[in-house]
Amino acid sequence: CRVPVIAAIAGACTGGGAGIAACCDIRIGTAATRIGFPIARTLGNCLSMSNISRLVSLIGPARTKDLIFKARLVEAPEALALGLLNEIVPDVETLQRRADETAKLVAGHAPITLEVTKEAVRRIRRTLSRDEGEDLILKAYMSEDFREGMDAFLNKRAPNFKGK
Incomplete structure (x- = not known):
């Protein structure tokens, strides 16, 4: 997307x-926002290589592994400190207003500057291609653990992962 994208995040934002x-350029959340990737304890699948690359670029490799390995959701203040949020507002009503204000502010700036900055940042980040991680995606999604995770999720029970 050539133009800046603003996310207004209320409540839980997972998976x-x-x-x-x-993927968004600016992320604004409420005090109640929680963000995470609990796939290691829920579905037993994995993120795409593009999403892992993006997350590593956003918060670093150690924090990416921490979030995914521990399958935890981070509260708004920690999400802000990690870089998963750019700003926190008190409530949903304020969130929508702040997102609108931010969009108007950014839209009033030089479009070419915004576009080339987005593209420069994209070029600087090394994003793995789909092909580079296809073996990993197949391993996760074709596993017995993923089938178990899906069954457990749909039947609202805890999964019993076996590493197969």
């Missing part, structure tokens, strides 16, 4: 939603 939020 795919957190991946989408990480």
Whole structure:
């Protein structure tokens, strides 16, 4: 997307939603916002190589592993400190207003500057291609653990992962 994208995040933002939020240029959350990738304790799958690359670029390799390995959701103040949020507002009503204000502010700036800055940052970040991680994606999604995770999720029970 050539133009800046602003995410207004209220409540829990997990898994795919957190991946989408990480794609955004500016992320504003409420005091109740929690962000994370609990896939290691829920579905037993994995993020795409693009999402892992993006997350590593955003918060670093150690923090990426910490979030995914521990399958934890971080509260808004920690998300702000990590760089998962750019700003915290008190509530949902304020969130929408602040997102609108931010969008108007950014939209009033030089479009070419915004576009080339986004592209420069994209070029600087090394993003793994889909092909570079296909073996990892297949390993996770074709595993017995993933089938168990899906069954457990759909039946609202704790999964019993076996590493197969």
